[in-house]
Amino acid sequence: MKVTLQNLTKVFNSRVGKVKSSVTAVNDFCFEIEDGELIGLLGPSGCGKSTTLHLLSGLQKPTSGKIFFGDEDVTALPAESRGVGLVFQNYALYPHLTVLQNITFPLENRKGKDKLTKEQMVLRATEAAKLVQLENLLDRKPSELSGGQQQRVAIARALVKEPRILLLDEPLSNLDARLRLQTREEIRRIQRSTGVTTIFVTHDQEEAMSISDRIVVMKDGVIHQIDKPQAVYDDPINLFVAKFLGTPPINVFEGYIKNETLYIDNEALMPIANEADREVVIAIRPEGFTTESEGETVLTCGLTRVEVMGRDISIVATHDKCENVSIRAIVDADNLSCINGTTVRFGLKKHKVFVFEKESGERIRF
Numbered sequence: 001m002k003v004t005l006q007n008l009t010k011v012f013n014s015r016v017g018k019v020k021s022s023v024t025a026v027n028d029f030c031f032e033i034e035d036g037e038l039i040g041l042l043g044p045s046g047c048g049k050s051t052t053l054h055l056l057s058g059l060q061k062p063t064s065g066k067i068f069f070g071d072e073d074v075t076a077l078p079a080e081s082r083g084v085g086l087v088f089q090n091y092a093l094y095p096h097l098t099v100l101q102n103i104t105f106p107l108e109n110r111k112g113k114d115k116l117t118k119e120q121m122v123l124r125a126t127e128a129a130k131l132v133q134l135e136n137l138l139d140r141k142p143s144e145l146s147g148g149q150q151q152r153v154a155i156a157r158a159l160v161k162e163p164r165i166l167l168l169d170e171p172l173s174n175l176d177a178r179l180r181l182q183t184r185e186e187i188r189r190i191q192r193s194t195g196v197t198t199i200f201v202t203h204d205q206e207e208a209m210s211i212s213d214r215i216v217v218m219k220d221g222v223i224h225q226i227d228k229p230q231a232v233y234d235d236p237i238n239l240f241v242a243k244f245l246g247t248p249p250i251n252v253f254e255g256y257i258k259n260e261t262l263y264i265d266n267e268a269l270m271p272i273a274n275e276a277d278r279e280v281v282i283a284i285r286p287e288g289f290t291t292e293s294e295g296e297t298v299l300t301c302g303l304t305r306v307e308v309m310g311r312d313i314s315i316v317a318t319h320d321k322c323e324n325v326s327i328r329a330i331v332d333a334d335n336l337s338c339i340n341g342t343t344v345r346f347g348l349k350k351h352k353v354f355v356f357e358k359e360s361g362e363r364i365r366f
Contacts (some may be wrong), residue, residue, distance in 0.1 A: 085158030288352025
């Protein structure tokens with residue numbers, strides 16, 4: 001099912017004492033989700049991710065704009081008529097019901113031509129349970145399940161309705177690290193096997209990048225960038241996106257352009273043609289550093305320590321012009337022997353160096 005958002009806006013009004021105020025949670029959203037895509041809505045807390053999901057589900061009404069499922073305008077359609085499967089962060093399972101009863105619950109209130117017999121409901125629920133690999137746990141109560149199993153019950157309950165779209169609201173937040181990894185792999189497997197259009201909300205960039213076909217990076221209710229995960233990582237549109245994606249985080253420096261050359265402190269990094277002299281922000285991915293001999297260096301940093309990771313090594317360093325507490329450079333372990341003393345000399349991979357306007361944070365391409 002193709003999903004289209006046209007100029008979607010949601011404003012919440014509030015009052016503090018006698019003073020009225022408003023917060024724009026979603027600001028003029030315009031984008032299309034293709035049939036069968038898994039889209040990740042990614043951004044910090046308060047950026048409007050969950051509000052967007054609630055607008056899609058019908059739990060909240062937009063202040064302005066329209067929502068289309070295929071060619072159907074569903075903006076004013078009530079939640080129960082949209083054919084949406086919604087999975088919450090806290091599972092929202094009925095503790096007194098078994099797994100089978102939890103999964104069949106959405107089918108029990110169907111009426112008219114959509115009404116199912118008990119046998120049909122059990123069959124549908126069993127098929128959904130098989131899809132999430134819970135067919136052997138149908139008689140258990142939620143309290144007898146692990147966190148990951150409970151989340152899979154919630155997904156099965158959403159899928160049993162055969163929804164037009166599936167909405168996942170931070171479904172992995174309550175799981176430990178190992179279960180998060182396992183469950184996100186399960187979500188991707190289930191989505192591929194069903195082909196249902198899915199919107200996945202998370203503040204964890206690793207989650208979004210690992211399972212999404214495309215990611216939507218948001219901040220303060222505004223879309224900053226939409227693209228495939230690797231494309232957003234390799235080609236961030238502004239400083240916010242560059243800083244939000246990446247583990248370890250991108251290294252950010254105060255820099256400047258002078259005589260069409262890019263500088264950090266008094267060290268020339270690389271030419272940057274057709275740009276006026278001014279102060280800028282320079283961001284370098286951890287894998288954008290190389291270890292170079294003294295004659296080839298372009299950036300000198302204070303060496304703090306070296307962390308051996310097997311195939312790679314992480315060089316932890318400092319620089320007066322870096323806004324990060326520590327610089328982290330990921331280089332090949334074969335270069336370990338050339339790192340010694342109190343300083344480290346880096347070369348740079350040009351395609352891993354990004355330059356931004358100091359005030360606006362917009363990207364300067366060179």
